[in-house]
Structure formats: structure tokens, C-alpha cells
Amino acid sequence: MIAMDGLTTRQQWILRHIQDRGFATIEAMAEEINVSAQTVRRELIELEGRNYLIRFHGGAGLRQDLFRIGYAQKISTSLEGKQRIATVVADMIPPGASVYLDVGSTVECVARALGKHSSLHVVTPSAAVAMIFSTHPQIDTFVTGGSLRGANGALVGIHAIRTLASFHFDFAVSSFGGFDPEGQPTDFDPEKIALRQAAFDNASRRIGMADATKFDKTALRRMLGGHQLTDLIVDAEPPAHIAAALAQAGGRLVVAAAEQPLAASASMSKRQISEN
Known part of the structure; x- marks a missing residue:
């Protein structure tokens, strides 16, 4: 207490x-x-x-831990892979960019990796992401507001969606729960999906992230709506149907290879699938 x-x-x-x-x-x-x-x-x-x-x-x-034990366990799952993914994403985002950061443990890894940037303008519906940036005054952080939902500190609802509609983002960054049989990203929570779609509506680049544990999972519904990912960052080579769906949409696949050190993202394996 x-x-x-x-x-x-x-x-x-x-x-x-x-x-x-x-x-x-x-x-x-x-x-x-x-x-x-x-x-x-x-x-x-x-x-x-x-x-x-x-x-x-x-x-x-x-100023204390926001997470219940179950969410803390989720954060620790595939942590090394998530950190490699986060390093790649952070290196894609230049100083001064406007960035939407979604909710979830992988996105929180991205927030930590972005702490090295000299300046950023971040909008997020994640209380956890906002807490991470609280010690980085060079990063201008705007929290959408809305109704708090779940141990990961997600703010959801019409207020959050309307807030996102007033922004334009250079980058929108999100993870998701799995893939459907056609290789499309899926997730579980319709309210959180609505937030991502609102952010993607106003983003020049739409970056999706998935560690290898998501490749064989299928969540409730498709995540993207009328938009496609411009980039998919993963920690291992994905199955053929996922790679094919991304290639058909003209997206770029980036594999953060396990054998590379976290700081050496420039040398990580990259494939421009759309050119094949």
C-alpha cells in the first residue's frame, strides 16, 4: 500500500x-x-x-510496476527475439519522426530501444509505453486517453480512436496475435484492433512485428482492415504462406537473425520480398 x-x-x-x-x-x-x-x-x-x-x-x-503476474510472464516470453525485433524497428525510425506505438510487450521493447533517439514525437494508447518514456524528456509523448483495459495498460474506446484520427504518423508500429491460413495478421481484441486500424489510416509506413511463437497461431479476426503492412519484422524465417501474403501486398520482410548481436541491426538479414 x-x-x-x-x-x-x-x-x-x-x-x-x-x-x-x-x-x-x-x-x-x-x-x-x-x-x-x-x-x-x-x-x-x-x-x-x-x-x-x-x-x-x-x-x-x-511510479511502480503496472503489470499483473500474468502479463509479466508474457513479457518474458521470447524476450531475446522481441529485443532483436525492437532494435531493427528503432533503427528504421529517424530522429524527429512522428510515431504511433501500439500496446503489447513487443512494442514496449521498441519503446525502450527508441530511448537512444535525440528527438521523437510519440502518440500511444499504452500507459506502459508512456511510463517507459517518462525518463526520456527528449521524446515528446502524447497519451490518447480512453478507457483502461487489461494488464498491459491499453487505453481503448471511441475517445482514443477520435484522438488518433487527428494525427498523421510517419510510422505506425504494432504487434499482433497470430496469422490466418492466408498469411494475414490477426489479433484477439476488437477494441485494440480498432485502435491499430485508426492509426494505420493516418500512417505513411505501417510496421508489423511478430516473434516466431506467433507464426502458428490464429487469433479472432484480421487486424489490418483496408491497409497492408509496409514492413514485417520477425525474429526467424516465417512460413511460406506468411511470406507470400506479404510479398503479394508489396511489403518488406526483415528477419532479425539470432546469430547477430542486438546492437548490430545494420548487418541483420533483410529480404525485399516484393522484388522477387
Whole structure:
């Protein structure tokens, strides 16, 4: 439990509210306790100054682990492969770019890899991603807001979708749950899929990521809607039907080879499938 000695009743409520959810938006808290957004913002500034939480655009999160045990186990699955994938993706994104980062453990690896950049403009519906960037002031981070869903700190719903519609991204980066028999990316949660589609609608490059454990899984529904991936980053050679589907769409396959060191992404195996 967090020690709350010396805090006002309102400040205690805010901390408990954020503790229960991991992350909360100013708008939602102001509506729930019937005060102005500016009042909540002042309380968050005070609480941040006393090291209880970290503020972001539109909300705040605790300075402690956001994840339940089950999600922590998910993060550790195929971690080396995810880190190789993340290194490749981070090297694809130049300083100053505008980037949508989705939710999920692989995307969080990308966020950590992007910490070396001198400047970026990041928009994310992930409270976990925002927490990673909290120690990187050179990266301008905007959190979409929305309803918190799941242990990975995803913010979903119409508010988040409308927010994404107001941006244009140089890069949209997302992982997914599996592939269908035709080699198309699929995922499980319709609300999170809707976020990705909204971001892809406004992105010049659409980067998908999948570690090898996803190759033989099929999730609930296709992820991309009317868009196709411009790049697919994987940690091993994918099955033929996945490679063929990407080639047909004109996408680029990049394999982050296991034998290469993480920092040597420039020498990793790359294949421009669309040219075959």
C-alpha cells in the first residue's frame, strides 16, 4: 500500500484511483469526482512533486510496476527475439519522426530501444509505453486517453480512436496475435484492433512485428482492415504462406537473425520480398 499521510482526501482518492488502474486520464477523474480538469491537473502536479506518480499528456501513472503476474510472464516470453525485433524497428525510425506505438510487450521493447533517439514525437494508447518514456524528456509523448483495459495498460474506446484520427504518423508500429491460413495478421481484441486500424489510416509506413511463437497461431479476426503492412519484422524465417501474403501486398520482410548481436541491426538479414 502507498503511504498517504499528509495528503488531502481528494489526493488520496486520486492515488487510489490510479493505483487500481495503473494509469488514469485527467478527463475521467474530473468527471468522476465532479471537479474541473484544471483542479485534477493541479493535484497531479502536487503529487508528482512528492514522487507519488508521473504525469503525462492527459493523465498520470504510478511510479511502480503496472503489470499483473500474468502479463509479466508474457513479457518474458521470447524476450531475446522481441529485443532483436525492437532494435531493427528503432533503427528504421529517424530522429524527429512522428510515431504511433501500439500496446503489447513487443512494442514496449521498441519503446525502450527508441530511448537512444535525440528527438521523437510519440502518440500511444499504452500507459506502459508512456511510463517507459517518462525518463526520456527528449521524446515528446502524447497519451490518447480512453478507457483502461487489461494488464498491459491499453487505453481503448471511441475517445482514443477520435484522438488518433487527428494525427498523421510517419510510422505506425504494432504487434499482433497470430496469422490466418492466408498469411494475414490477426489479433484477439476488437477494441485494440480498432485502435491499430485508426492509426494505420493516418500512417505513411505501417510496421508489423511478430516473434516466431506467433507464426502458428490464429487469433479472432484480421487486424489490418483496408491497409497492408509496409514492413514485417520477425525474429526467424516465417512460413511460406506468411511470406507470400506479404510479398503479394508489396511489403518488406526483415528477419532479425539470432546469430547477430542486438546492437548490430545494420548487418541483420533483410529480404525485399516484393522484388522477387
